[in-house]
Amino acid sequence: MKIAVYGPEFNERSHSAIAALFAYLGSKSAEVFVDAHFFNSILEHSSINIKANTLGTFTDLDDSFDLMISVGGDGTILRAITHVKDLDIPIVGINTGRLGFLATIKRDDIIGALDQIFEGKYRISKRSVLSVTTNQKESNFELDFALNEVTVSRKNTTSMISIETWLDDEYLNSYWADGLIISTPTGSTGYSMSCGGPVIMPESDSLVITPIAPHNLNARPLVISAKHKIRLNVSGREHEYLVSLDSRINSLDNSIGITIKKAAFDIKMIELKAGTFIQTLRKKLLWGADPRN
Structure with a gap:
């Protein structure tokens, strides 16, 4: 061995x-x-x-x-x-x-x-593993996958950000919040759970969308099928936002949108x-x- x-x-x-x-x-x-x-x-x-x-x-x-x-x-x-x-x-x-x-x-x-x-x-x-791509020709991530979660959050500001969220080609919601967590079942017992998200059995073919301190209290965690692609566009007072893949943090310009989906492995x-x-x-x-x- x-x-x-x-x-x-x-x-x-x-x-x-x-x-x-x-x-x-x-x-x-x-x-x-x-x-x-x-x-x-x-x-x-x-x-x-x-x-x-x-x-x-x-x-x-x-x-x-x-x-x-x-x-x-x-x-x-x-x-x-x-x-x-x-x-x-x-x-x-x-x-x-x-x-x-x-x-x-x-x-x-x-x-x-x-x-x-x-x-x-x-x-x-x-x-399950999440893969992340941007709407740019070249990847902005040295490693573009996460086992636990992909988190979008504010940078250098105490103001909320707006996260326009699409499932495949259908508009879902614009979250006014400190951030948004896209979690795998493995990551459901981590950051997502601490923000009120549900615990999901590890081999479930699902993902969780969990807002971080949302302005609207009716913005609740949402469990979706892992077959969906999640597209996010961020806007706010600052020109950049943070994307965390597990514990690896990247800074992106607001003009750069990201797509999150279940990885092929x-x-x-x-x-x-x-x-x-x-x-x-x-x-x-x-x-x-x-x-x-």
């Missing part, structure tokens, strides 16, 4: 998880390659003997890899998919962060979880028996818990 390991800058909080991961991988007949920045950070800031259990580093991936392991939080997984792109490499996350909707392996369950993966005792959860997330989406919802959102007891 050929494995890519990705992580952010090393911090002491993740020391035990990283040590356990590489000790385990070193005991298996696996080819292990580590993100170059993560590799150097571990060498510089820890005593973990990472060289003994790896074959090398990577800056880009190809389709020869069988698995990517992300070490961090959900944000780390969002950065990891920028390497995976459309290569069909399954991803699993070891959670050394906080909430952990995407990174579901706990620090104290790394060995058991990896045993399941090496034994093939898991399922693949296919997650999915991201494959590994789901273990003890880490299903419903179990994660119950744990993270305390569903079924009675605080009186």
Whole structure:
């Protein structure tokens, strides 16, 4: 098995998880390659003997890899998919962060979880991805896709912006708001949920349009079929607005419209028996818990 390991800058909080991961991988007949920045950070800031259990580093991936392991939080997984792109490499996350909707392996369950993966005792959860294009000939985005959401928001102003929204060729609404979130089912438990959007099961073929602090209270979150193309045109007091693809922020001129649609590829997330989406919802959102007891 050929494995890519990705992580952010090393911090002491993740020391035990990283040590356990590489000790385990070193005991298996696996080819292990580590993100170059993560590799150097571990060498510089820890005593973990990472060289003994790896074959090398990577800056880009190809389709020869069988698995990517992300070490961090959900944000780390969002950065990891920028390497995976459309290569069909399954991803699993070891959670050394906080909430952990995407990174579901706990620090104290790394060995058991990896045993399941090496034994093939898991399922693949296919997650929809959004692609973004502009009405310009050349793309304004270095990476033009997002796993969680695409967000349009105001820039350098406290005034609201107007976001003219079309579904395919049919006018939907002009949102007077701080911004607008277009979310996948995966992203429905993120920024969209914090702005009042619904939670959607990961493999639903749907998208959510969620306004951010709308001026009109009757502008509610809307669930639509993922077959639709969403076209947005922004106007306001400032000449530019912000477009965020997951955590990657771009600044666009108001004259540039964007189109958002479901991408032609999915991201494959590994789901273990003890880490299903419903179990994660119950744990993270305390569903079924009675605080009186």
